[in-house]
Amino acid sequence: VSDPILTSVIANRLKAIGERMGLVVERSARSPLLVEGRDFSLGIYNAAGVLLEQTEYIPVLGYATASGMRAIARAFAANVEEGDVVLHNDPYTGGNQLSDWKVAKPVFHEGEHFGWVVIAAHQADVGGAVPGSYNPNATDLWQEGLRITPLKLYEGGRRRDDVWDFVFGNVRLDVVAEDVSAMIGSCTVGERELKALLARYGAETVRAAAAGLLDAAEQAASAVIERMPDGIYTAEWYVHDDGIDHDLTATIRVEITIEGSRIRFDFSETDPQVTGYVNAPLAVTISSVMIAFFMIADDELPHNDGIMRCIEVVAPEGSLVNPRYPAPTGFGNHLSDQIAAVIMLALAPAVPDQVTACWNHLLATIVAGWSTRANAPYVDILINACKGGGGGTYGADGYDHIGLITSGGAIAAQDPEIFELVNPHFLHRFEYLPDSAGPGRWRGGLGVETIFTFEDGGVQASVFGDGGTPETAAFGILGGGRGCPNEIEFRYPVGTTYRPHLKDLVSAIPAGTVYRQVAGGGGGYGDPRERPVDRVLAEVRNGVVSLAAARRDYGVVIDPETWTVEEAATAALRRAASAPPAGSERIG
């Protein structure tokens, strides 16, 4: 039996170690994906690969790391020594995406292997057919990137130069080796701090505290589930375009069973895996379930494996949410958007005050080209341009310009000056798009519009995402309306415009091409006619809701001369029986 106060002290120490590891990467890495986008997560595991503490910067990376870490622990169970560094990315041994590399370091105390520190982080390039490693034409995993099963980069503190040269000889950009060095440094700092903790309290005490933490997490999660009404809840939501078939619609179906203190997410009725790269590795599916569950939970929960004792995820092999080797999965990580959405939709009747309306689905572009100014190649995901609005929820509007749901708001907005400094791009516009948010008693978050010019030619852009039409944009719930859809266009200097498919590879983009993107808004929650009139007026005055939308969606009539509300007309309009706005999903 462990002392609860000491357990809490050790728990917070573990959390602080994870945060420190994150700071190391943020401060010392080179790719803007890590420094600006913070596309990474940290974890501390026991020797068997059980998650004790997780510090998510990008949550989908966090829970997805757990299964990869178990594979690493298994692979080297009998062959691990102090100073080892293990690299991993394979989606078929627990990885979530070829681009998300894990670096793990074992931690020893008095000659005994206590556990692991690990960081998972998105790499600027991991080989494969397309720079940046989002290949919409892929039909197997080797066309997407280098597959790394658990692999020792260091052995007993010595770098294996043969392995190092092989790995980094198979990616395009030098920055990847530098970022992996920063990740190894992060693990070294985590290792030092964990060793200090073990030296202070002893392995037995820390192990007992860890067991206490897992039990506490299970209890807390059980209590959350017990407060949710028992029942069976189902929903479906859709994925569009797998890169191979631009007209494809595949369906994710979930049946959620709540019974006492246990909850099961069953994806058995989900469509089979598809030819293109939108298949979600099992790690992604589990991670997406966890993220949605954390968001819906009405209490803060510790983030460790104890929670998994209350949650069951059923995802049949060969389906869209657990594909068979060697299907391509490069986009599958982003299926987390759809998986989280279908869970919100299913649980809306059970816990209407705890779910959110749909968040804007990711539509992003990764660009690769040559910067004349830097005299070097560059690769960047257009982070700011892809961050749409969050879904509204009971009591609060959706977050504006927050980015995809499974980042949980962690993607930092890039400084526009850094954007222009690291890329040969000239930014013209980057601002909230009026009327992009789904109307609601609590509206969705606002989307943004971005316009810039490519200053160097010969750029290749890989477009990947969803939510490109009103029907597939972020839905509203309980009477709320949907957010505006995503859009991307390339306006070529010759005067033509190209609107890419949701999954597309756009090559040989000439200098002077103007790129325009709309990241759509989030879905609204509840009837917009119940939104307080003064809030609608304030938003019209702020320019984020138009006069026309105020009247049409919110039933608020504003005099464009005086910018005040016409009380009588508003009351009449709001009294009139009206259908729910476009895009509200019928619940129950």
Add this chain to the structure above:
Amino acid sequence: MLLADLRHDLTRSYSRHWADVDPAEARAIVDELAERGLEALAEEGVPEERRSIVASADLRYSGQHHEVSISFPPHDLGHLERIEQAFHRRHEELYGFASPGKPMEIVNLHATVLGRRKPFPLEPPSVDGREAPRRGSRRIYLRGVRSLEEVEVLDGDRIAPGQWAAGPVVVDTRTTTIVVPETFDIAFDASGSFVLTRKAGP
């Protein structure tokens, strides 16, 4: 704040590859900044024997977005290898790795001048035995009972040593707010600290 040393930080951006740094030029910049700092200290009446100067440089490996600040005596600018070694060491300490031999950049030069002050005697707070003054009430969320409850608010700036209050209660001070949950009591001790004690369990 009355006890702090006087300090002036002066900065000049000096952005170039480490290999291109001209030690004489860098030294001249630091000396000029330091001179301005020393003039300020003189105006503030700090005697010469209580003044000191530290130089520092913000360094990074080429391609990094953030710098590591390295402090050194100004004459080390005549021995750039010392500053470089200190950077690799500090980088390893902070970030778990160093990359000696990789290209480096300098971004800023700083001079910091300090005017050390004489020690100042500290008096313990006086005891005057007043009641812990109430300043109204506020609704706060109590996690234990999962609801918003109206609780008393104490004026923490006018509380006297030896006084205590039973949770749930809120203590407002000029610089912070202390929420005392229903499972704790709060006391103000002779050293001027707030002490929370868990109530005896049921």
